[in-house]
Amino acid sequence: MFSKILIANRGEIACRVIKTARRLGIRTVAVYSEADAGARHVRLADEAVLIGPAAARESYLAAERILEAAKKTGAQAVHPGYGFLSENDGFAEACAAAGIAFIGPPAAAIRAMGSKSAAKSLMEKAGVPLVPGYHGDNQDAAFLQKEADRIGYPVLIKASAGGGGKGMRIVEQAADFAAALASCKREAASSFGDDKVLIEKYLVRPRHIEIQVFGDSRGDCVYLFERDCSVQRRHQKVLEEAPAPGMPPERRAAMGKAAVDAAKAVGYVGAGTVEFIAEQDGRFYFMEMNTRLQVEHPVTEMITGLDLVEWQLRVAAGEPLPLAQEQLAIRGHAIEARIYAEDPSKGFLPSTGKLIHLAPPPESLNVRIDTGVEEGDEITPHYDPMIAKLIVWDGSHENARERACARLLQALAQYRVVGVNSNVDFLSRLVACPAFANADLDTSLIEREKRFLFPEDTRAPSDVFLVAALAELLREGETASTAAASDTDPHSPWHLRDGWRLNSSFRRQLVFRFGETEKTVSVGYAQGGFELGLDGIVTLARGERIGNSMLRAELGGTRLPATVIAAGEKRHVFLHGRAWQFACVDPLYHAGEGAGEAGGLAAPMPGKVIALLAQVGAEVEKGAPLLILEAMKMEHTIASPAKGRLKAFRFNVGDSVSEGAELVDFEPEA
Numbered sequence: 001m002f003s004k005i006l007i008a009n010r011g012e013i014a015c016r017v018i019k020t021a022r023r024l025g026i027r028t029v030a031v032y033s034e035a036d037a038g039a040r041h042v043r044l045a046d047e048a049v050l051i052g053p054a055a056a057r058e059s060y061l062a063a064e065r066i067l068e069a070a071k072k073t074g075a076q077a078v079h080p081g082y083g084f085l086s087e088n089d090g091f092a093e094a095c096a097a098a099g100i101a102f103i104g105p106p107a108a109a110i111r112a113m114g115s116k117s118a119a120k121s122l123m124e125k126a127g128v129p130l131v132p133g134y135h136g137d138n139q140d141a142a143f144l145q146k147e148a149d150r151i152g153y154p155v156l157i158k159a160s161a162g163g164g165g166k167g168m169r170i171v172e173q174a175a176d177f178a179a180a181l182a183s184c185k186r187e188a189a190s191s192f193g194d195d196k197v198l199i200e201k202y203l204v205r206p207r208h209i210e211i212q213v214f215g216d217s218r219g220d221c222v223y224l225f226e227r228d229c230s231v232q233r234r235h236q237k238v239l240e241e242a243p244a245p246g247m248p249p250e251r252r253a254a255m256g257k258a259a260v261d262a263a264k265a266v267g268y269v270g271a272g273t274v275e276f277i278a279e280q281d282g283r284f285y286f287m288e289m290n291t292r293l294q295v296e297h298p299v300t301e302m303i304t305g306l307d308l309v310e311w312q313l314r315v316a317a318g319e320p321l322p323l324a325q326e327q328l329a330i331r332g333h334a335i336e337a338r339i340y341a342e343d344p345s346k347g348f349l350p351s352t353g354k355l356i357h358l359a360p361p362p363e364s365l366n367v368r369i370d371t372g373v374e375e376g377d378e379i380t381p382h383y384d385p386m387i388a389k390l391i392v393w394d395g396s397h398e399n400a401r402e403r404a405c406a407r408l409l410q411a412l413a414q415y416r417v418v419g420v421n422s423n424v425d426f427l428s429r430l431v432a433c434p435a436f437a438n439a440d441l442d443t444s445l446i447e448r449e450k451r452f453l454f455p456e457d458t459r460a461p462s463d464v465f466l467v468a469a470l471a472e473l474l475r476e477g478e479t480a481s482t483a484a485a486s487d488t489d490p491h492s493p494w495h496l497r498d499g500w501r502l503n504s505s506f507r508r509q510l511v512f513r514f515g516e517t518e519k520t521v522s523v524g525y526a527q528g529g530f531e532l533g534l535d536g537i538v539t540l541a542r543g544e545r546i547g548n549s550m551l552r553a554e555l556g557g558t559r560l561p562a563t564v565i566a567a568g569e570k571r572h573v574f575l576h577g578r579a580w581q582f583a584c585v586d587p588l589y590h591a592g593e594g595a596g597e598a599g600g601l602a603a604p605m606p607g608k609v610i611a612l613l614a615q616v617g618a619e620v621e622k623g624a625p626l627l628i629l630e631a632m633k634m635e636h637t638i639a640s641p642a643k644g645r646l647k648a649f650r651f652n653v654g655d656s657v658s659e660g661a662e663l664v665d666f667e668p669e670a
């Protein structure tokens with residue numbers, strides 16, 4: 001076995017490989033780009049080598065620099081992960097030439113499967129079933145049109161060198177073919193440097209079922225059963241599960257055999273995946289082979305109890321496969337959800353930024369999280385915006401899938417991501433939607449269920465605003481008592497936040513802005529709590545904050561555990577297993593009906609004062625900017641709560657302030 005390996009990748013997969021290497025006593029070398037200097041994979045590895053700037057072309061795809069790093073550190077083998085150089089036959093060859101083991105298949109096998117067209121020709125010869133189509137060399141537009149007409153519409157035009165769901169066009173009718181072909185070729189040329197295409201019959205409501213295979217250098221090959229990855233958006237997987245629901249043992253064996261035949265036909269060694277597209281009646285056809293470890297390999301690990309990275313390392317070190325086909329068995333059901341920094345409501349547009357708050361559910365025998373980031377890390381525009389893979393498993397004999405779904409829903413409800421948009425809520429709706437729950441799977445599930453998955457009414461229920469208001473008031477109370485404790489006159493009535501005001505029947509208002517709409521919660525102070533008015537209904541609210549974000553709320557006698565995270569003006573409320581986001585407008589001082597308020601202005605979060613905007617002693621209007629606080633890489637303007645006079649700044653430019661610190665002395669107009 002190797003004693004030191006280099007991981008030519010980043011993110012969760014680099015961390016995943018390091019974990020197994022460490023367990024096996026193998027030292028690890030990470031490589032990283034300038035953008036990843038503080039990344040988790042760099043922190044976890046025993047050694048790390050900077051290989052270049054952020055752009056993948058100059059770092060994670062720069063084969064020579066990676067090989068140089070391997071030589072310099074004395075790594076005996078390179079694990080390429082997935083993506084990047086994992087399916088680059090030239091890189092596999094260069095490793096071999098440098099006397100470094102490539103933890104993957106031989107270069108010839110990568111090459112053979114690298115072109116979807118050539119792979120299909122090979123598979124045809126090996127007797128593996130293919131989708132009806134054309135995958136030959138003739139690329140003449142008129143010829144391809146004739147082929148499409150012969151196959152019958154709808155057809156799918158695919159870039160032969162394509163991957164990651166790119167370079168595909170569905171053509172519904174003959175008249176649209178020419179334009180789709182031209183646009184597909186353009187995308188193929190720019191994305192993959194090769195404009196060759198193939199044409200397939202476009203199957204209606206198919207399932208994506210893939211088989212995990214493993215070969216060793218002695219010529220043995222086994223299959224580790226199937227994964228169903230039918231739930232996709234833009235031809236990319238969102239949820240993956242194993243085993244495939246409703247798979248009869250005979251079909252599993254037939255697909256397993258076809259996959260092993262495919263692998264053997266190219267002299268396959270190591271981990272690989274043979275992807276099939278299957279009709280609802282079970283007929284299946286070869287689609288492509290991915291000659292690497294797959295993103296979704298954890299579901300296979302969960303149902304087999306095996307570590308596929310360990311198998312990869314053993315096989316690459318020349319050992320035989322650890323188990324024979326008869327020794328492999330399925331236990332339970334596993335589902336993986338890909339947690340992405342993206343906005344599902346905007347066509348799954350990737351989102352970037354700092355992960356201000358990141359709290360995954362606790363890991364256990366049933367819940368696994370593979371991630372490359374932690375709270376405080378950044379999702380940059382340079383790489384894939386995946387935050388984590390959340391994998392659940394249930395080992396029951398009877399209803400393992402149903403229970404795995406329940407576990408997944410629970411884990412998603414606990415998952416909290418603040419700082420970037422995430423697909424967590426979308427995934428919750430997806431797992432809960434009847435089609436998925438009933439395993440009525442096909443690749444158009446998301447499209448079919450879109451009314452359920454993208455609800456038009458995203459308005460938050462009233463208790464979300466009440467919880468947000470309660471959190472605000474409780475936080476304010478804590479701030480007030482902290483301030484009182486540090487003041488020369490701790491008994492000053494100005495520190496009280498219980499609604500006591502000189503000569504007023506004071507009612508405050510908290511305003512939450514949510515897109516275009518504003519919600520106003522009026523606050524009355526009651527014994528041990530608050531009377532919160534919203535949309536004409538008054539609710540008695542009380543509770544306590546636990547730490548900085550958790551809230552034990554009680555609304556009208558009903559207990560509601562919630563989490564409220566404040567980031568600048570933004571409030572993220574996690575309630576009922578969902579997340580809502582809105583702005584809290586001027587939270588401390590949005591006083592009602594001309595009622596000015598005395599006292600200072602507090603920092604909404606820890607930060608640094610970067611500008612003082614008003615003159616000490618000046619008379620200012622309500623809303624006039626007083627100072628700017630920089631926190632969480634954002635600027636927050638602290639504005640005047642009312643018309644009045646700025647008596648003093650309590651900090652200077654450059655000072656750090658803690659959350660709740662009073663920033664200015666302000667005297668509202670009498």
Ligand code: ADP
Nearest residue numbers: 162163164165166200201202203208235287443
């Ligand atoms: P990639 O290399 O991008 O993964 P694949 O050939 O594996 O490309 O196809 C990706 C997805 O596109 C499949 O999982 C499936 O959802 C869809 N797809 C591919 N071929 C067909 C087809 N012939 N009919 C219907 N859907 C298809």
Ligand code: ADP
Nearest residue numbers: 056082083084163164165236237294295296384
């Ligand atoms: P899978 O079937 O394993 O999901 P994909 O073809 O979707 O395979 O690609 C696997 C993953 O590899 C993608 O999710 C993406 O994160 C990563 N990937 C693919 N190509 C690249 C690339 N050029 N640069 C960075 N990451 C890539």
Ligand code: MG
Nearest residue numbers: 164165275288
């Ligand atoms: Mg594929």
